[in-house]
Amino acid sequence: MKRRGVLSEEELVIVQKNRTDEEAFEEFFKDCYLRNLRPSTINYYKNEFHAAKKIIPKQLVDWEQADIESLIFQSKELMTITSINTRLRALRAFYNFLVSRKFLKKNPMKNIKLLRDRQKEIETLDNHEIEKLIKVIRKQRTFVSFRDEVIMLVFLDTGIRLSELTGIRMEDVRGNKIIVRLTKNLFERTVYLSEFTQEQLERYIQIRGNLSTEKLFVNRDNHELNRHSIQTRFQKYGKEAGISKRVSPHSFRHTMAKRMIMMGVDAFSLMTLLGHSDMTITKKYVNLWGTDIEMKHKKHGALKGLKL
Template sequence: MSSYFTRKKVKTKGEQYTTRKPVSPVDLTLTEMFERFMDIKKTEGLAKRTIDDHYLHFTYFCEFIQRDLKNEEITVEVFRDYIAYMLEERDLSPVTVNIRIRPLKAFLRYSHKAGFLNSPIHEDIKILKTPEDTLESLTPAEIKLILGQIDDRYYAGFRDKCVIFTLLDTMVRISELLAIKRENVDLKQGTIKLEAHETKTKRARTVPISSKTVNLLREYISETEGYNNELLFLSFNGDELAANTVRRALMTYARSAGISKRVSPHTWRHTGALLYILNGGDPFSLQKILGHADMSMVRKYIQMTNQDIKSQHNYFSPLKAVFK
């Protein structure tokens, strides 16, 4: 496929989900541990619904990690990332997150007690105590720093740059971004159509894109035409791009830029919403772009700092209408 590109294709660190590897004496994978755990639970006389719930919540977690983990890859960071993913990218309530975490804690507790895990990971996974969303937004300066870490001479870097511009400009969810089809990108009109079955609300919507994003996507679409894949954003092999690939790439760029904030795909959605309002956008059009059914969810995204409020007040103060 290399003949289709002017940029070199190099697999970056973000192309694979990796974790720190502590030494473990037991050679069991996560799935093998879970199977042994469930063998025990089935002998405890639990209701079928409880047994089914254990399988269901383990399945949710497996859908997040997208592969079986080796013993040494099972760390508390993986589960913390899962919690952040549920809160930030799936917009799940803390109550729902706790429901999904408790069975996993029980599983990890059993695995440690049985000697499958050296560390008591379950002790470091905390049940959520507050419903408040504490996700920090990025400042324009931080955004420029992150973009400055990307080497867009290579395919993966140029694709990631296009991903960031699209995430920030459209404020779409990561699942919506990765489901965008080439045919649904209208460069002339400057819009992207999100199909109903690919959105969280199961409602189709059209999101606008600015001229900067249009120009980047025009070049990207031209360069990836030879892949013959209906999806817009692809791996360097021309396959469907994994959400974890995007997450790890974003975190890598942020760390290289010296930014300590958590920088996930949802961070860009959150940042885009706040900057949209600070730049003079109205909350009603923002609601439509975000795809929320009511304003209560929109308010979660518009968490201004005291400096933001001060700047807005200086610009929109009622006194300006009196003393023009």
């Protein structure tokens, strides 16, 4: 029988060299570095790939759709829907890259969708809870407690992320403005301080003094402050203040977003202040607090005061 000129799909598999995960990872992470992704994003990918292979002990380059489905079924016993979707996003980025570079022919994620999750209520802090936190912090009367008060005020005033706050340098503070450089989407932005926060920040800078580090917020040893320390301290303050809600940099961010929406700030301006890359999450905030907006409309609707 005469042979065909073109090899079949099955024959091509035999001829082609088998790729390894090590080769695939090398290409994928080289691309991540070239695109200047944040170290935390690169570590997120590495951790998720490692964890996925622990559940399905097989090279990722050999995975098929059935393996992804098996991963989802097994993960449901171990993880939340949010965590599963986080892992699926990492795998999607990996396989999309490999297929685009012709490293793989088939994308096992092609027909896989993220899992639907119930919309959870986003907790925010009310006036009374914020005031209780301030009281607890001020009781200590130390450099660290005053620093923490200023950090909390900056969080509430600007809605910046924890990673953005720890990246602020002395030169980034300019009166009632802070230039945020270490952003999630790599675009610098300007956030604004209220008069009270500006005054407290200026007092903190005066007490801080001139140090070898250029980072704005420092620990008691005058070294750069780490993220974990901030999270731990605010959890502690929350317990001391008797607040059952989670007290964290992210809850301050949500609180700022809600208060801005309640004051009538438009979604586009809020998106810019929060550093969202698109309107999706900002719209989510607006929809979540729609009842509050409805009450505001009843009080301040455009037809109020008109004799019609």
